[in-house]
Amino acid sequence: QVQVVESGGGLVQAGGSLRLSCAASERAFSNYLMGWFRQAPEKEREFVGAITISGDSTYYADSVKGRFTISRDNAKKTGYLQMNSLKPEDTAVYYCALHFSGSIYYPMGYKYWGQGTQVTVSS
DSSP: OOOEEEEOOEEEETTOOEEEEEEEOOTTGGGSOEEEEEEOTTSOOEEEEEEOTTSSOEEEOTTTTTTEEEEEETTTTEEEEEEOSOOGGGOEEEEEEEEOSSOTTSGGGEEEEOOOEEEEEEO
């Protein structure tokens, strides 16, 4: 059984920063591309970004590029999402996930998911 747990969400003012963590129990964590998604109420889950197995390449949605940074520490089996210059439209539940197959830009390609952590950005 694989567990993925996000933490670090909370309430922050516009322009502020938050750092989300994603800890995984998977022994072969280093074999998985890791993605981040977010979902606002009554909206579809959308791609935020992803990082390759080795951590040498990252991918970001245009909406967060230049503000968010994804990293990973395979030895600690932990991924990170550093969010800077937060905007009210960033408000959502944020999820991390381990990729299995298919496109990295859509949720259906990911095998293991965390429970999500709420990020709320106030004006």
